[in-house]
Amino acid sequence: MTEKLEMTITNEQGRIDKVLSERLSSYSRSQIQQWVKDGEVLVNGQKVKANYKVQSNDHFTVHIPEDKPLEAKACDIPIEIVYQDQDVAVVNKPQGMVVHPSQGHPNHTLVNALLFHLDHLSGINGVIRPGIVHRIDKDTSGLLMIAKNDRSHASLAQQLQEKTILREYTALVHGNIKHQKGTITAPIGRSNTNRKMQAVVDNGKFAVTHFSVIERFSDFTLIKLQLETGRTHQIRVHMKYIGYPIAGDPVYGPKKTLASNGQFLHAGTLGFTHPTSGEQLTFEAPLPENFKKTLANLRQPIDF
Numbered sequence: 222m223t224e225k226l227e228m229t230i231t232n233e234q235g236r237i238d239k240v241l242s243e244r245l246s247s248y249s250r251s252q253i254q255q256w257v258k259d260g261e262v263l264v265n266g267q268k269v270k271a272n273y274k275v276q277s278n279d280h281f282t283v284h285i286p287e288d289k290p291l292e293a294k295a296c297d298i299p300i301e302i303v304y305q306d307q308d309v310a311v312v313n314k315p316q317g318m319v320v321h322p323s324q325g326h327p328n329h330t331l332v333n334a335l336l337f338h339l340d341h342l343s344g345i346n347g348v349i350r351p352g353i354v355h356r357i358d359k360d361t362s363g364l365l366m367i368a369k370n371d372r373s374h375a376s377l378a379q380q381l382q383e384k385t386i387l388r389e390y391t392a393l394v395h396g397n398i399k400h401q402k403g404t405i406t407a408p409i410g411r412s413n414t415n416r417k418m419q420a421v422v423d424n425g426k427f428a429v430t431h432f433s434v435i436e437r438f439s440d441f442t443l444i445k446l447q448l449e450t451g452r453t454h455q456i457r458v459h460m461k462y463i464g465y466p467i468a469g470d471p472v473y474g475p476k477k478t479l480a481s482n483g484q485f486l487h488a489g490t491l492g493f494t495h496p497t498s499g500e501q502l503t504f505e506a507p508l509p510e511n512f513k514k515t516l517a518n519l520r521q522p523i524d525f
Contacts, residue, residue: 224284224285225282225283225285226245226281226283226285227280227283228244228280228281228283229278229281230275230276230277230280231277233275234274234275235274236272236273236274236275237264237271237272237273237275238250238253238254238271240275241253241262241281241283242417243415245283248285249417254271256283256285256286257270257271257273261283261284261285261286262281262283262284263281263282264279265279265280266282292348292349293321293330293332293333293336293348293349293351294333294336295333295336295337296329296334296336296337297334297337298329298337299334300312300313300314300315300331300334300338301313301315301506302338302339303364303504303506304502304504305339305367307369307370308368308369308373308495308496308497309367309368309369309373309377309495309496310335310352310366310367310369311365311366311367311504312331312335312365312367313362313363313364313506314331314357314361314362314363314364314365315362315509316360316362316482316483316509316511317359317482317483318330318359319331319359320332320350320353320356320359321349321356322349331353331365332349332350332351332352332353335351335352335367336351339352339367339369340369341369341370342369343368343370343371343373343374344371345368345371345374345375345378346374352367352368352369352374353365353367353368354366354367354374354377355381355386355451357488358457358483358484358486359483360471360483360484361390361483361484361486361487362486362487362506362509362512363390363487363488363489363491364488364489364490364491364504364506365488365491366491372496373496373497376494377496380493380494381451384450385493386491386492386493387490387491387492387503388451388488388490388491388492389445389447389488389489389490389491390446390447390456390487390488390489391435391445391446391486391487391489391508391512392443392446392456392460392467392484392486393442393443393444393468393469393512393515393516394444394460394467395440395466395474395478396440396441396442396465397437397439397440397441397442398432398437398465400434401433402431402432402433403431403432403433403463404429404430404431404432405428405429405430405431405432405459405460405462405463406427406428406429407421407425407428407459407462408421408422408423408424408425408426408427409421409422409425409428409453409455409458410422410425410426418454418472418473419453419454419457420458420462421458421459425452426450426452427450428452428455428459429449429450430446430448430449430450430455430456430459430460431447431449432446432447432460433445438519438520441479456486457470457473457484458473461473461474467484467485467486468481468484468485469481469482469483469484469485470484470486471483471484479515481515482511485512485515487506487508487509489505489506489507489508490503490506491504492504
């Protein structure tokens with residue numbers, strides 16, 4: 222059944238999709254844009270476009286469509302399978318790919334590709350997240366371990382809980398970090414000011430990130446990070462918290478940044494104990510081409 226909401230604008234300014242996404246924090250901006258396009262949002266009784274600039278005392282009528290049941294279908298989407306056997310697989314997710322279906326991204330996800338390319342996937346996380354043991358953000362590239370059966374899934378999940386999984390990232394951050402290495406221990410939870418973001422908050426979940434400097438540039442620093450915990454947006458939030466936000470990050474970084482399709486953050490090293498053999502496996506994935514090209518440009522001498 223469609224839900225109907227009525228609201229009147231008081232002090233908010235900007236595009237209608239931005240204002241509504243702040244008012245209706247449970248829904249993504251892309252969802253709200255689709256509602257406007259479909260005529261589900263009326264302003265003073267009239268349909269508008271997504272770029273409509275709200276005005277004081279505008280009255281909104283929003284019809285929130287009923288969520289369609291999600292399902293994951295196999296789709297022939299190219300993915301890089303770094304390793305696989307009868308129990309586990311390791312894939313190198315490209316930047317821009319969502320890990321599993323959601324209301325905002327119902328298809329063309331990593332799960333859709335896995336269903337096509339792999340013969341089996343664990344069912345512990347249900348039909349929408351088969352085989353998915355852990356995630357990385359849409360605009361973060363790099364390695365993910367995939368469980369091909371429930372027994373393997375349980376073993377890998379236990380290793381995550383016990384913090385024995387090796388997860389190392391490479392990131393390019395704004396600013397010049399003076400210390401060679403450091404550890405950030407700060408609790409992470411939903412932001413008190415923007416419910417769609419994470420932040421360091423007093424009542425957040427325990428989170429630890431270790432980092433070390435690889436290379437320094439005039440206005441940027443290339444660093445290696447190792448996760449001890451795995452909170453949502455942990456690296457992005459922690460680096461912003463200490464004053465060195467990740468370059469290209471559209472949510473936690475500055476607006477004036479390096480050109481990219483998302484944050485310069487790559488999950489380059491992944492290590493875990495094989496659920497059956499007990500062998501310690503470690504995998505590495507090189508930086509994406511756009512990341513390498515950006516570093517090459519930063520290394521170029523400045524002409525005067």
